[in-house]
Amino acid sequence: xxxxxxDELIDALRCLPGVGPKSAQRMVxxxxxxxxxxxxxxxxKLVTTMDKIRHCAQCRNFTDLEICQMCSSPARDGQSxxxxxNPADLIAIEQTGxxxxxxxxxxxxxxxIDGIGPDEIGIDILAARxxxxxxxxxxxxxxxxxxxxxxxxxxxMIKPRGIEVSRIAQGIPMGGELEYIDAGTLSHALTGRKxx
Amino acid sequence: xxxxxxDELIDALRCLPGVGPKSAQRMVxxxxxxxxxxxxxxxxKLVTTMDKIRHCAQCRNFTDLEICQMCSSPARDGQSxxxxxNPADLIAIEQTGxxxxxxxxxxxxxxxIDGIGPDEIGIDILAARxxxxxxxxxxxxxxxxxxxxxxxxxxxMIKPRGIEVSRIAQGIPMGGELEYIDAGTLSHALTGRKxx
Numbered sequence: 513x514x515x516x517x518x519d520e521l522i523d524a525l526r527c528l529p530g531v532g533p534k535s536a537q538r539m540v541x542x543x544x545x546x547x548x549x550x551x552x553x554x555x556x557k558l559v560t561t562m563d564k565i566r567h568c569a570q571c572r573n574f575t576d577l578e579i580c581q582m583c584s585s586p587a588r589d590g591q592s593x594x595x596x597x598n599p600a601d602l603i604a605i606e607q608t609g610x611x612x613x614x615x616x617x618x619x620x621x622x623x624x625i626d627g628i629g630p631d632e633i634g635i636d637i638l639a640a641r642x643x644x645x646x647x648x649x650x651x652x653x654x655x656x657x658x659x660x661x662x663x664x665x666x667x668x669m670i671k672p673r674g675i676e677v678s679r680i681a682q683g684i685p686m687g688g689e690l691e692y693i694d695a696g697t698l699s700h701a702l703t704g705r706k707x708x
Numbered sequence: 709x710x711x712x713x714x715d716e717l718i719d720a721l722r723c724l725p726g727v728g729p730k731s732a733q734r735m736v737x738x739x740x741x742x743x744x745x746x747x748x749x750x751x752x753k754l755v756t757t758m759d760k761i762r763h764c765a766q767c768r769n770f771t772d773l774e775i776c777q778m779c780s781s782p783a784r785d786g787q788s789x790x791x792x793x794n795p796a797d798l799i800a801i802e803q804t805g806x807x808x809x810x811x812x813x814x815x816x817x818x819x820x821i822d823g824i825g826p827d828e829i830g831i832d833i834l835a836a837r838x839x840x841x842x843x844x845x846x847x848x849x850x851x852x853x854x855x856x857x858x859x860x861x862x863x864x865m866i867k868p869r870g871i872e873v874s875r876i877a878q879g880i881p882m883g884g885e886l887e888y889i890d891a892g893t894l895s896h897a898l899t900g901r902k903x904x
Contacts, residue, residue, distance in 0.1 A: 517757050517772055524753040527746030528721075529738045530731060540757070541796050542725045544770055545815065548758045550723030555751035555758075557720040561713050561736070562744045562751075574740055576713055600737050619741065 518544075570641065572634050573617045574599055582615060589613045591647040595638065595666060597621055597654060605652055613648075616641065621658035622665055633662070635669070642670050651679045655700075714740075766837065768830050769813045770795055778811060785809045787843040791834065791862060793817055793850060801848055809844075812837065817854035818861055829858065831865070838866050847875045851896075 518540055525536040543551040567573070568580035575581070582588060592613025596602050602615050618633040630636070642649065649670050653659045667677045683701035684693055693701075714736055721732040739747040763769070764776035771777070778784060788809025792798050798811050814829040826832070838845065845866050849855045863873045879897035880889055889897075 517753075517760055518770060521750075521753040521757040524746070524750040525724075527739070527743050527750055528735045530734070535726060537796060537799070538726070539724045541794065543723070543754075543758070544761055545794070547723050550720070551754045551758045554717075554720040554723055555754040557713075557717040558739075558747045558751040558754075561717040562739070562747045564713055565740055574714060598737065598741070600733060603733070 567619070570637075571615050571617055572619055572637065573602060573615060587612075590645045592650065593641065593646050593648070594650045594652050596652050597659070597662075601652065601654075611650075613650075618653075618662065621653065621656070621662040623658050630665070635666070638666065639669060642673055642675055646675055648676045648678070651677065653679070655682055763815070766833075767811050767813055768815055768833065769798060769811060783808075786841045788846065789837065789842050789844070790846045790848050792848045793855070793858075797848060797850075807846075809846075814849075814858065817849065817852070817858040819854050826861070831862070834862065835865060838869055838871055842871055844872045844874070847873065849875070851878055 521540050522533065522536040525531055525539055526533070531539070564576040565574045566576070568575045568577070568583055570579050570583040573580055573582070577584075589612050592611070593616055594602075594605060594611055594613055595616045595618065596605065597618050597620065599617055602617055605611055605615075616634075616638050618638075620628055620633050622628060622630065622633060649666070651663045651666060653663045663679055667679075670677050681704060682697070683704055684690065684697060690698065717736050718729065718732040721727055721735055722729070727735070760772040761770045762772070764771045764773070764779055766775050766779040769776055769778070773780075785808050788807070789812055790798075790801060790807055790809055791812045791814065792801065793814050793816065795813055798813055801807055801811075812830075812834050814834075816824055816829050818824060818826065818829060845862075847859045847862060849859045859875055863875075866873050877900060878893070879900055880886065880893060886894065
């Protein structure tokens with residue numbers, strides 16, 4: 513059943529976000545016609561990654577080690593801890609080249625309606641880290657309703673320990689034209705105005 | 709090297725058409741966070757498909773058999789042969805439900821500049837099929853420069869054999885508004901006008 517074999521691959525490709533039936537079909541045809549080796553290599557890398565990658569015991573980021581390289585790196589400042597929602601956000605902050613401290617990855621935000629409470633986003637592990645060494649916690653969490661709630665929750669937990677807690681600034685993006693910016697963002701930008 | 713394992717998967721995903729570095733990263737994060745089983749299944753289906761699927765000896769479509777199901781089906785009319793560029797085009801025509809004959813899949817179009825000559829698109833196999841049984845050949849080939857050249861080439865080869873050769877109609881698409889249609893298409897639609 514050639515049809516079935518190909519259809520099963522088309523179905524399997526739909527586990528990838530953003531891939532619908534048409535693009536899955538296009539991918540299969542492309543691989544069969546032009547890149548069978550690429551497809552085999554992709555299969556191999558998928559298995560390796562799924563087998564080897566787990567969460568770092570300290571920061572919850574993806575790693576193949578017990579403690580990830582970033583957490584164990586002596587080159588990074590352990591006094592400063594940046595809390596992000598997910599690994600992609602961590603990568604985005606790393607790309608700015610501006611932060612040299614360590615990270616904590618929540619792997620989500622508080623969302624009681626979906627059954628995601630403090631335990632699911634590793635608040636206990638974060639709390640255990642916010643002792644001795646850490647002097648500053650930067651909350652680099654998005655400003656959705658869940659993000660706000662999560663940031664608030666973490667801030668309330670950490671502040672009593674005498675650690676400085678800050679949240680990344682909300683305001684107009686670079687190159688942003690005021691007339692196209694939503695009222696919520698503009699309102700935050702006004703509230704957070706700075707004397708120059 | 710967790711970083712390396714994940715980066716290798718990101719690179720491997722880029723063998724898929726339409727997947728750039730950002731969406732590949734998003735795919736990896738999604739799979740790691742939410743669908744590790746889906747990823748393993750995808751790897752498995754990729755290998756099976758690449759290993760088992762080859763070209764049908766009669767129509768060149770993808771199949772896991774020597775002769776594909778469609779070619780060997782007694783329910784399909786062997787007198788009518790529809791020539792398409794690739795398997796996706798065949799699927800599109802099948803979805804109309806209007807054609808009950810058999811197919812021939814070129815797997816490309818003539819393109820001397822890229823070294824694609826008659827042999828590469830299986831003209832010899834097509835020629836071998838255009839004997840005895842076949843009474844009509846429908847060229848369902850796109851109207852790019854290469855498509856036109858390919859259709860012309862095949863028509864010239866088949867006509868002397870007394871087989872009826874036709875080309876699918878070119879004209880305005882359904883629901884198409886004239887003001888948004890390109891001049892080439894409109895010109896074909898005018899030339900191909902029909903008395904009603």
